[in-house]
Amino acid sequence: xxxxxxxxxxxxxxxxxxxxxxxxxxxxxxxxxxxxxxxxxxxxxxxxxxxxxxxxxxxxxxxxxxxxxxxxxxxxxxxxxxxxxxxxxxxxxxxxxxxxxxxxxxxxxxxxxxxxxxxxxxxxxxxxxxxxxxxxxxxxxxxxxxxxxxxxxxxxxxxxxxxxxxxxxxxxxxxxxxxxxxxxxxxxxxxxxxxx
Numbered sequence: 001x002x003x004x005x006x007x008x009x010x011x012x013x014x015x016x017x018x019x020x021x022x023x024x025x026x027x028x029x030x031x032x033x034x035x036x037x038x039x040x041x042x043x044x045x046x047x048x049x050x051x052x053x054x055x056x057x058x059x060x061x062x063x064x065x066x067x068x069x070x071x072x073x074x075x076x077x078x079x080x081x082x083x084x085x086x087x088x089x090x091x092x093x094x095x096x097x098x099x100x101x102x103x104x105x106x107x108x109x110x111x112x113x114x115x116x117x118x119x120x121x122x123x124x125x126x127x128x129x130x131x132x133x134x135x136x137x138x139x140x141x142x143x144x145x146x147x148x149x150x151x152x153x154x155x156x157x158x159x160x161x162x163x164x165x166x167x168x169x170x171x172x173x174x175x176x177x178x179x180x181x182x183x184x185x186x187x188x189x190x191x192x193x194x195x196x
Contacts, residue, residue: 067092
């Protein structure tokens with residue numbers, strides 16, 4: 001991946017939340033319809049009560065491919081995040097054959113920067129890639145989420161469990177070249193936009 005000083009490190013990128021909506025976009029949708037047709041079923045988008053519209057995921061990858069991934073129930077805070085890292089970071093590094101010394105990339109989200117997280121990562125010997133404050137979001141995993149969404153959207157999905165199954169399938173089918181090309185594009189862009 002990249003030579004940091006005299007030692008060679010693999011880079012593992014991660015993101016704590018990917019929101020995938022079961023019934024399309026959360027934003028406003030404008031439609032044209034005739035008077036008195038606003039409440040006809042054909043003019044209404046289906047909804048799911050009690051925040052059932054999306055699924056939150058934690059996942060990580062490197063140029064070698066996709067690492068572990070898990071669904072997140074409830075609110076993500078520093079305690080949930082630490083537990084996710086405990087379960088996944090070392091195992092993902094092993095699966096991706098990154099060796100013992102790799103760089104771990106995360107953004108400056110407050111839960112990522114909490115002292116308890118920094119202490120945990122230091123105690124487990126994980127090197128953190130410094131991420132500038134207020135930087136544009138060049139986290140390469142954003143491109144992988146986009147790829148995942150395009151793959152999953154090819155299927156008709158009618159409920160949350162089916163969505164979870166499709167997301168899991170799509171994640172495990174991510175080919176190393178998909179991850180590698182996105183990592184390379186972000187590095188080559190040197191802070192600029194990429195084609196992904």
